[in-house]
Amino acid sequence: MLRLLWLLFKPGHCSFSGKRLALSSTFSGQVPATGLFPGVRVFCRSSYSVEVKETSSSSKMESTLKEMRGDGPSVLDMDAKSTVGGGVEDMYGEDQATEDQLVTPWTVTVASGYSLLRDPHYNKGLAFSEKERDAHYLRGLLPPTCVTQELQERKLMQNLRQYQVPLQKYMAMMDLQERNERLFYKLLIDNVEELLPVVYTPTVGEACQKYGSIFRRPQGLYISLKEKGKILEVLKNWPEKSIQVIVVTDGERILGLGDLGCQGMGIPVGKLALYSALGGIRPSACLPVTIDVGTNNETLLKDEFYIGLRQKRATGQEYRDLLHEFMCAVKQNYGEKVLVQFEDFANHNAFDLLAKYGTTHLVFNDDIQGTASVVLAGLVAALKLIGGTLAEHTFLFLGAGEAGTGIAELIALEMSKQTKIPVEEARKRIWLVDSKGLIVSSRKESLQHFKKPWAHEHEPINSLLEAVKSIKPTILIGSSGAGKTFTKEVIEAMASFNEKPVILALSNPTSQSECTAEEAYKWSQGRAIFASGSPFDPIEYNGKTYYSGQANNAYIFPGLGLGLIISGAIRVHDDMLLAASEALAKQVTQENYDMGLLYPPFSNIRKISAHIAANVATKAYELGLATRLPRPENLVAYAESCMYSPVYRSFR
Ligand SMILES: O=C([O-])CC(=O)C(=O)O
Numbered sequence: 001m002l003r004l005l006w007l008l009f010k011p012g013h014c015s016f017s018g019k020r021l022a023l024s025s026t027f028s029g030q031v032p033a034t035g036l037f038p039g040v041r042v043f044c045r046s047s048y049s050v051e052v053k054e055t056s057s058s059s060k061m062e063s064t065l066k067e068m069r070g071d072g073p074s075v076l077d078m079d080a081k082s083t084v085g086g087g088v089e090d091m092y093g094e095d096q097a098t099e100d101q102l103v104t105p106w107t108v109t110v111a112s113g114y115s116l117l118r119d120p121h122y123n124k125g126l127a128f129s130e131k132e133r134d135a136h137y138l139r140g141l142l143p144p145t146c147v148t149q150e151l152q153e154r155k156l157m158q159n160l161r162q163y164q165v166p167l168q169k170y171m172a173m174m175d176l177q178e179r180n181e182r183l184f185y186k187l188l189i190d191n192v193e194e195l196l197p198v199v200y201t202p203t204v205g206e207a208c209q210k211y212g213s214i215f216r217r218p219q220g221l222y223i224s225l226k227e228k229g230k231i232l233e234v235l236k237n238w239p240e241k242s243i244q245v246i247v248v249t250d251g252e253r254i255l256g257l258g259d260l261g262c263q264g265m266g267i268p269v270g271k272l273a274l275y276s277a278l279g280g281i282r283p284s285a286c287l288p289v290t291i292d293v294g295t296n297n298e299t300l301l302k303d304e305f306y307i308g309l310r311q312k313r314a315t316g317q318e319y320r321d322l323l324h325e326f327m328c329a330v331k332q333n334y335g336e337k338v339l340v341q342f343e344d345f346a347n348h349n350a351f352d353l354l355a356k357y358g359t360t361h362l363v364f365n366d367d368i369q370g371t372a373s374v375v376l377a378g379l380v381a382a383l384k385l386i387g388g389t390l391a392e393h394t395f396l397f398l399g400a401g402e403a404g405t406g407i408a409e410l411i412a413l414e415m416s417k418q419t420k421i422p423v424e425e426a427r428k429r430i431w432l433v434d435s436k437g438l439i440v441s442s443r444k445e446s447l448q449h450f451k452k453p454w455a456h457e458h459e460p461i462n463s464l465l466e467a468v469k470s471i472k473p474t475i476l477i478g479s480s481g482a483g484k485t486f487t488k489e490v491i492e493a494m495a496s497f498n499e500k501p502v503i504l505a506l507s508n509p510t511s512q513s514e515c516t517a518e519e520a521y522k523w524s525q526g527r528a529i530f531a532s533g534s535p536f537d538p539i540e541y542n543g544k545t546y547y548s549g550q551a552n553n554a555y556i557f558p559g560l561g562l563g564l565i566i567s568g569a570i571r572v573h574d575d576m577l578l579a580a581s582e583a584l585a586k587q588v589t590q591e592n593y594d595m596g597l598l599y600p601p602f603s604n605i606r607k608i609s610a611h612i613a614a615n616v617a618t619k620a621y622e623l624g625l626a627t628r629l630p631r632p633e634n635l636v637a638y639a640e641s642c643m644y645s646p647v648y649r650s651f652r
């Protein structure tokens with residue numbers, strides 16, 4: 001037996017720890033075999049080849065890809081070879097190998113006893129049963145009592161509620177994630193409305209600002225300029241091989257807080273926690289990445305606890321080369337169906353990265369596209385309250401960066417679909433103000449390329465207030481990253497010519513919100529229809545309670561990602577963002593409208609995500625961009641059935 005094991009798991013490719021090793025009866029050297037044992041994981045590979053199947057709609061795929069890449073060079077040779085395999089049922093089976101996983105030839109991990117208690121994927125703490133304690137060498141390592149996961153949850157919530165400072169709650173949640181992953185996700189799913197502001201905006205913003213001081217254990221992959229030329233090797237250092245979603249940042253524009261360099265890692269970590277909790281992607285399939293090319297944040301550069309490279313940001317070719325090496329390594333290591341979400345890059349890189357990799361990789365930019373999709377859904381809901389069609393409204397944005405121009409473009413696209421007017425015409429109903437004032441045609445030459453489509457004929461105006469008075473928008477959207485910019489005068493002006501002014505203050509975290517919920521309601525005498533990127537508590541005004549929704553891309557990206565994965569999509573298409581938006585808007589109930597809410601509550605988010613996923617997957621099949629065949633009949637039920645559940649498993 002020992003000799004057999006030695007032959008199978010050649011030295012250098014396997015790691016043994018703990019006391020026991022068992023092999024599954026399904027083990028075979030020819031196909032990916034996984035054995036799932038009490039506290040034991042085995043996956044392995046030998047001469048395994050993935051069957052290449054033509055999708056039934058390969059010509060559709062070809063034409064969609066052509067349309068997406070314009071007249072650029074053909075990438076179809078590579079795209080048409082999209083592999084179909086792994087079996088979707090297997091895909092979400094915890095710890096089961098897929099072809100994407102089979103990168104390292106042999107890997108064996110065994111955990112029991114003390115190391116089992118220290119392995120966050122398997123640790124259950126006091127919830128290990130008597131039998132499990134006997135079977136896995138846990139006797140004496142735990143106090144005698146055995147408890148349920150529900151009791152553990154109650155205790156943790158009680159402890160968390162005692163912390164007064166949000167950052168303490170954040171740290172307690174991160175500790176839990178590293179101690180007992182299933183309990184972390186169970187807690188987050190069951191208490192999503194209470195805990196979202198802890199692991200996500202606004203608290204994650206403060207966590208990033210103080211990341212160096214609160215840093216305990218690394219939580220993702222750090223790829224810095226030091227790793228140039230070695231990124232593929234670095235990816236192989238990550239313990240999980242079957243990655244389905246990567247969230248990557250370079251830390252240059254973290255929320256509305258600016259350049260936080262390497263400390264931006266809190267964002268990919270937080271976003272991926274939501275992918276698992278809200279979208280049901282299994283945690284081991286998620287990889288947070290921070291690309292560190294330096295920082296221009298002087299305070300951080302001088303901070304003795306700063307964890308990143310102490311140099312000014314690399315730019316130009318050096319920056320592009322590192323990003324390109326990363327993108328190539330990702331595809332080489334995980335295949336073409338791994339989703340890469342760009343997050344919190346600065347404008348000057350975000351648009352270029354999306355344009356460059358959108359035609360060769362499965363990528364999307366959450367700040368441009370995810371935010372656009374969530375806001376469009378909120379606007380469709382708002383029309384139920386204010387009447388009219390999208391094309392009958394006038395939009396004014398403060399902020400012409402990723403979120404502003406991304407939302408504006410998706411609105412124009414939807415308007416043009418609805419009314420059959422060309423998208424160029426639709427754009428004329430949408431106005432943007434940047435730091436220099438209203439974007440108008442006389443500024444066109446000096447504008448960055450992503451602002452040019454919004455340079456309409458109008459005399460120059462250099463303040464938001466004047467722009468509001470002149471354009472008379474029905475809908476005002478803040479995407480500036482600059483707090484307190486929707487002043488009393490601005491909101492009063494909106495309320496002077498709109499019965500129900502729609503005001504969206506999207507910037508995060510709360511400190512950067514263009515105005516608070518209270519300000520929006522008070523300054524409009526309770527008439528505003530308001531939503532914000534970071535959450536606000538309900539407001540009492542004139543004896544009435546006002547509830548506001550959270551227009552945050554967290555509604556979209558987990559379901560979008562799930563839809564892409566279950567369909568085996570190989571590209572993200574704008575129509576998928578519209579499909580996601582439409583699915584979200586459909587989830588708003590009459591009861592929500594009656595409360596003035598533009599979004600359904602987050603407490604339903606897993607159901608919402610399943611609907612978004614199904615709509616996105618449907619679109620992927622329609623466009624011929626899906627590779628996972630046959631197409632499941634009921635995609636909502638299928639999406640739900642694929643979702644990760646954090647309930648403890650029995651290790652017997
Ligand atoms: O992270 C959030 O809360 C939303 C977002 O993408 C951003 O503000 O950059």
Ligand SMILES: [Mg+2]
Nearest residue numbers: 343344366367
């Ligand atoms: Mg973001």
